[in-house]
Amino acid sequence: MQKLGISPNVITIVCSLKACGNTGNLSVGKKLHMDIIVEQLEGNPFATNSLIYMYTKCGSLDEAWHIFEEMHSPDIISWNSIISGFAEQGENERALALSKQMQEQGLLPDNTTLVGVLKAVANMEAFEHGRRLHAQVFHSCEDQSIDLIVATALVDMYCKCGSIVYAQQVFNKMETKDYVLWTSLLTGYAQQGYSDLLFQAYDSMKAHGLQPTAVTFLSLLNVCSHAGLINSAYSILEVMCGYGIEPDIKHLNCIVDLLGRSGQFFLAFAVLERLPIKPTYIIWSTILGHCRNHSISELAQYVFECAVSDEEVESAFFVVMSNLSSEFVSEEYEDVLHSCYGTSASSSLL
């Protein structure tokens, strides 16, 4: 559009910023920020709120905060954007403090604020805080019908805090249940290792006419992996394909994890060879973790070499490797680790 000589307006920029946020494209996002200045849209609340959205989604919290701070009178959307953004990036205390600050300024929290705050509380596994918020939600809606998205956030929060019973209560009280609400409970069962409950709830969900999604299957595979249910995992893969859902790297990683956990490294490698895409360092980390459990140092060294050739490799991988190398990898290999200074290895080793 710009090549045709058409200047962007607020709408163009707002839509593009959303796309940048969703894909984590910070460099284009910054360019759009400049466009806002060029087009003299700096005071426009839509443009400004969209900038906050884009920067938080791209992980540039300082930049988002800077813009928020400069606003003359941030509206509820500005507050919610910054609160959700901080919560999403794990800046939980900051998100909670901002919600408090917002209310001190006389703005009432709405459902969106609540969802952001619940996310922060879930991240912190702050059960008591979550209970208080739940009570607050309950009293604030007169007909006692909780908003579906708030309910989903509550179920997720209770599950992350380890309280399945409260999660079930919230879930059961909802008259309309969509597939995301169901999945939040299923994922909770998976996270807490309740495989029987998970399979029951999965059947029940289907009986209610809701279709499983790729995320549903990921929860099922996850629980199989932790419980060591290899055959169940294989049949889940088949069922998935029957629904026309192609297993992606996350699903296959569950399978690799399952095989590695039981020491079946050859099978794990066979799965990797059949991958349509190159294994990521994340998959190598999974295998590496199991090398440690099975004390196989030769394999660990091979896997290490595969992983460092991934340009996306992150420091977390080196943490796994460095824990392991202190146990049984040779000193010579420590040198290889150190030679990775300058990549993300340095931050984790120092």
Add this chain to the structure above:
DNA sequence: CTAGGGTTAG
């Protein structure tokens, strides 16, 4: 045209 829900493993 701006804000909110579920996503493996280590």
